[in-house]
Amino acid sequence: MRQRARSAEDKARRADDLLQAAEAVALERGGVRYVTLAEVTERAGLHRTGVRRYYTKKEDLLLELAERGWGQWRDAVADELGHRTGLTPAQTATVVSSTLIGLPVFCDLLTHVPLHLEGDVDIERARRYKTNATAAHDAIATALDRASTLAAGQIVHLLAAAVVLSAGLWQVSHPTPTLAKLYEEVPDWGHAALDFAPRLDTLLTACATGLATRPR
Numbered sequence: 001m002r003q004r005a006r007s008a009e010d011k012a013r014r015a016d017d018l019l020q021a022a023e024a025v026a027l028e029r030g031g032v033r034y035v036t037l038a039e040v041t042e043r044a045g046l047h048r049t050g051v052r053r054y055y056t057k058k059e060d061l062l063l064e065l066a067e068r069g070w071g072q073w074r075d076a077v078a079d080e081l082g083h084r085t086g087l088t089p090a091q092t093a094t095v096v097s098s099t100l101i102g103l104p105v106f107c108d109l110l111t112h113v114p115l116h117l118e119g120d121v122d123i124e125r126a127r128r129y130k131t132n133a134t135a136a137h138d139a140i141a142t143a144l145d146r147a148s149t150l151a152a153g154q155i156v157h158l159l160a161a162a163v164v165l166s167a168g169l170w171q172v173s174h175p176t177p178t179l180a181k182l183y184e185e186v187p188d189w190g191h192a193a194l195d196f197a198p199r200l201d202t203l204l205t206a207c208a209t210g211l212a213t214r215p216r
Helices: 008-029 037-044 048-053 058-081 089-101 104-120 123-147 152-172 177-185 187-192 196-212
Strands: none
Touching: 008 037, 008 048, 008 058, 008 104, 037 048, 037 058, 058 089, 058 104, 058 123, 089 104, 089 123, 089 152, 089 196, 104 123, 104 152, 123 152, 152 196, 177 187
């Protein structure tokens, strides 16, 4: 076990270690629903009670991971766009879908945040999440507005669809062990276990193309 962090820098590093450990557990176990503080702290090399110095409870840790995910998505969109301009609706949708596909834990968390994570922390923690998530969303919208032929309002609609679709499609394409077994027994029901990446890209492309035909 590591010694207790003393400096602010050490504490920030330990907090980040816990976030990375939580993300790794979620990826290995098949979703954030399987993340436990015990496994996270063990993977991060901390005593089980040590996590309380950084995150008050599991929901606080996962909300922090979701908040970081918004920043990662913002940065991924900026990197993908570079200095490109004049993107068609379909090309714009591909930027949105490809950057989300690269953040599977974030897509998973987009379901859990409104369901319970925001409501299971205190109001100031929820306020900080909303503030930072909104800022990241607005930065993504601004970057896409500069690069795309879609209007600003159309991009906002596209991003709303992207959040809802990525959250929902990720869940159905990563069924629980019970459902996975059921789909093996009854393959006709397995259509619910959709291929996440191609389905997200197809639906967002259709959405962006449709939005382009509507009044700006």
